[in-house]
Amino acid sequence: MPLKIFNSLSNQKEEFKSIKENEVKMYVCGPTVYDLSHIGHARSAVSFDVIYRYLKYKGFDVKYTRNYTDIDDKIINRANKDGVNWSEIAERYIKAFDEDMAVLGVELPTFRPKATETIKEIIQVIQKLVDNGFAYVIDGDVYFSVRKFKDYGKLSKKNIEELEAGARVEVDERKNDPLDFALWKASKPNEPSWESPWGKGRPGWHIECTAMSQKFLGETIDIHGGGKDLIFPHHENEIAQSEAATGKPFVRYWLHNGFVNIEKEKMSKSLGNILAIRDALKNYSAEAIRLFLLSSHYRSPIDYSPEYLKNAEAELDRFYTTLKRMERDWPDVANGVINENRKKERIQPYINAMDDDFNTAQVIGFIFKEINEANRLMDDASKGGVSKEFQEVLPIIRAIFKEIGVILGVFNRTPQEYFKEKKSRSGVPADEIEKLIAQRAAARKNKDFKKSDEIRKELEEKGILLEDTPKGTVWRVR
RNA sequence: GGCGGCGUACCCAAGUGGCUAAGGGAGCAGUCUGCAAAACUGCGAUGCAGCGGUUCAAAUCCGCUCGCCGCCUCCA
Structure with missing residues (x-):
C-alpha cells in the first residue's frame, strides 16, 4: 500500500510521489521568536516530527528545513517593551524554543535557517519579482502585485473579488491594490535594517520562507507544512511569490495541522489562556504531552485539558508496567530470536495506518492491543509454562514496541527511566x-x-x- | 456574506460502503491477593446529531434540518 497524504491544495488524500525517488524535500514554517512557545507550536512541531521520522523510516532521505523568523514587528515591539536590542529577544526565544523541542523529543531538522541569515537570498528573489513585473517599489517599500498572479487563492480557495469586498484591513493608500502585500519594508529610524537596492529596510514576513525554501531545498519541493491558520494569507502569498519568481510549481503537497484549544476555547492573548510548553511540562511529563498530541489525527482540532493529560499518563503507566513485566519476568523470551516473516506480517497494520495520512491515533490503538496480548501470554506462561507461541510472539511484540517507539517518539524509554522520572515527580x-x-x-x-x-x-x-x-x-x- | 471542518458509549478517540463499530480512561462484576496493586475475564453504543434518499449492503455516499467550530486580520 502506498503512502497517502491529505493535500490542502486539492482537499483530498493523494498518493505520495516524491520528485526524486528516495528523497523528500520538506519545509515547515517555524516560530516567530518573540515569546515562549506554546502548546500549539508543540503540536505543529510534534506532528511534523513524526512525519519526518516516518518518511525516514520508509527509507526516504529527507531534507527537512524549519526556519526561525527572527526579524518581525512583534520582535521589535517586544524588544522596545523590554528595553533591549531586538536580536537579544530573538536569541533568547530561539534558545527557549530549542530547549522545549529537545524536551519534547522533537528531532532536529536537517536545516534550521534564520531569516536574518538569508537576507541576500531574500533580496535576490524580490529583485527577480521587481524585474519580471510582479512587484513594484514605493518609497523604499516593495509590494507584490496580487492581481498579476492568476492562480492567487488556489490554496485557500478564495477569490480575489470577494477578498476585496470583505477586506477589513485599513488600506495603505500607497499600495496599488489593498490585497498587495509587502516583500520589503523600508526601515524607520532606530529599527533593524539591511542594505538593499531599494534602500535600508527589512524583509516582509512571507518572503523569507520562499527564500529559505529555495536556498536549502530548491525551486520545487515535495512537502510544505504548518498550522491551519497559515493557509491564508501566509502560504497563499508564498505560492504567489515563489511561482511568480521561478515560473515553476512551488510545492507538491501542502500539509496543515489542526489547532489546540484550551478547555474548548481558542488560545489567544485576549483570553489570556496561552499555555506555554514549559508550563505544561511543570505538571505533566514530556512523553505524556507528546502522547496526548499524537492520540488524535494531526488535522483534527484537539482540546487541551488536565483530564486528557491524565488519560495519557494512565496510558503510559499501562504501557511501561507491561514492558517492565516483560523485561523483568521474561527477559530471555522478550529479547529472544525473532521470526522475521511473522514480525513483518504483524507490523503491517501499523504501516498501513501510518501510510493512511499518518494515522498515529490508530497506531496507538494497535499498541494497546499488543499490550493485552503480551499480558495474556505472560499470564498463561506463568500458569502453564512456556509455549512455542509465547516464545515466538513475545519477542515480536517487544520488537514492535521498539520500532513504533522510533517513529512516534513515545513508548521509547526503558521502564526504569519512566518510573524513575515518575518517582522524582512525586x-x-x-x-x-x-x-x-x-x-x-x-x-x-x-x-x-x-x-x-x-x-x-x-x-x-x-x-x-x-x-x-x-x-x-x-x-x-x- | 464567502470558504472549510466537525457532531461515534459517561469522557477521549479510530473507523469514510460489506466480518461481532478499534483502542484508552472512568464504572460495575469475577479470578488472583491477608487486604491491595498489577494482570486477566466478563458487562457496557441493536447503533454512529436528526430526518429523508441512493444501494443487495451506509457511521461511511447524496439532500435537508439542528448544534458546534475554524479561516477570511497577526496567529502553530
Missing part, C-alpha cells in the same frame, strides 16, 4: 517511603494487618501505591 522523599515499607513488612510478618493497612493507606493518600510482589514490596506513583 515530591515524597524516597527514603521516607522505604522506611514505611520496612515498617509495614515487619508488621505483615507479625500478621499485624491492621498496622500494615494503615501504612498502605497513609502512603496512598500521598499518591504512593504499594505493590506486594513475590520479590518484596515495590512502590510507584499513582
Whole structure:
C-alpha cells in the first residue's frame, strides 16, 4: 500500500510521489521568536516530527528545513517593551524554543535557517519579482502585485473579488491594490535594517520562507507544512511569490495541522489562556504531552485539558508496567530470536495506518492491543509454562514496541527511566517511603494487618501505591 | 456574506460502503491477593446529531434540518 497524504491544495488524500525517488524535500514554517512557545507550536512541531521520522523510516532521505523568523514587528515591539536590542529577544526565544523541542523529543531538522541569515537570498528573489513585473517599489517599500498572479487563492480557495469586498484591513493608500502585500519594508529610524537596492529596510514576513525554501531545498519541493491558520494569507502569498519568481510549481503537497484549544476555547492573548510548553511540562511529563498530541489525527482540532493529560499518563503507566513485566519476568523470551516473516506480517497494520495520512491515533490503538496480548501470554506462561507461541510472539511484540517507539517518539524509554522520572515527580522523599515499607513488612510478618493497612493507606493518600510482589514490596506513583 | 471542518458509549478517540463499530480512561462484576496493586475475564453504543434518499449492503455516499467550530486580520 502506498503512502497517502491529505493535500490542502486539492482537499483530498493523494498518493505520495516524491520528485526524486528516495528523497523528500520538506519545509515547515517555524516560530516567530518573540515569546515562549506554546502548546500549539508543540503540536505543529510534534506532528511534523513524526512525519519526518516516518518518511525516514520508509527509507526516504529527507531534507527537512524549519526556519526561525527572527526579524518581525512583534520582535521589535517586544524588544522596545523590554528595553533591549531586538536580536537579544530573538536569541533568547530561539534558545527557549530549542530547549522545549529537545524536551519534547522533537528531532532536529536537517536545516534550521534564520531569516536574518538569508537576507541576500531574500533580496535576490524580490529583485527577480521587481524585474519580471510582479512587484513594484514605493518609497523604499516593495509590494507584490496580487492581481498579476492568476492562480492567487488556489490554496485557500478564495477569490480575489470577494477578498476585496470583505477586506477589513485599513488600506495603505500607497499600495496599488489593498490585497498587495509587502516583500520589503523600508526601515524607520532606530529599527533593524539591511542594505538593499531599494534602500535600508527589512524583509516582509512571507518572503523569507520562499527564500529559505529555495536556498536549502530548491525551486520545487515535495512537502510544505504548518498550522491551519497559515493557509491564508501566509502560504497563499508564498505560492504567489515563489511561482511568480521561478515560473515553476512551488510545492507538491501542502500539509496543515489542526489547532489546540484550551478547555474548548481558542488560545489567544485576549483570553489570556496561552499555555506555554514549559508550563505544561511543570505538571505533566514530556512523553505524556507528546502522547496526548499524537492520540488524535494531526488535522483534527484537539482540546487541551488536565483530564486528557491524565488519560495519557494512565496510558503510559499501562504501557511501561507491561514492558517492565516483560523485561523483568521474561527477559530471555522478550529479547529472544525473532521470526522475521511473522514480525513483518504483524507490523503491517501499523504501516498501513501510518501510510493512511499518518494515522498515529490508530497506531496507538494497535499498541494497546499488543499490550493485552503480551499480558495474556505472560499470564498463561506463568500458569502453564512456556509455549512455542509465547516464545515466538513475545519477542515480536517487544520488537514492535521498539520500532513504533522510533517513529512516534513515545513508548521509547526503558521502564526504569519512566518510573524513575515518575518517582522524582512525586515530591515524597524516597527514603521516607522505604522506611514505611520496612515498617509495614515487619508488621505483615507479625500478621499485624491492621498496622500494615494503615501504612498502605497513609502512603496512598500521598499518591504512593504499594505493590506486594513475590520479590518484596515495590512502590510507584499513582 | 464567502470558504472549510466537525457532531461515534459517561469522557477521549479510530473507523469514510460489506466480518461481532478499534483502542484508552472512568464504572460495575469475577479470578488472583491477608487486604491491595498489577494482570486477566466478563458487562457496557441493536447503533454512529436528526430526518429523508441512493444501494443487495451506509457511521461511511447524496439532500435537508439542528448544534458546534475554524479561516477570511497577526496567529502553530
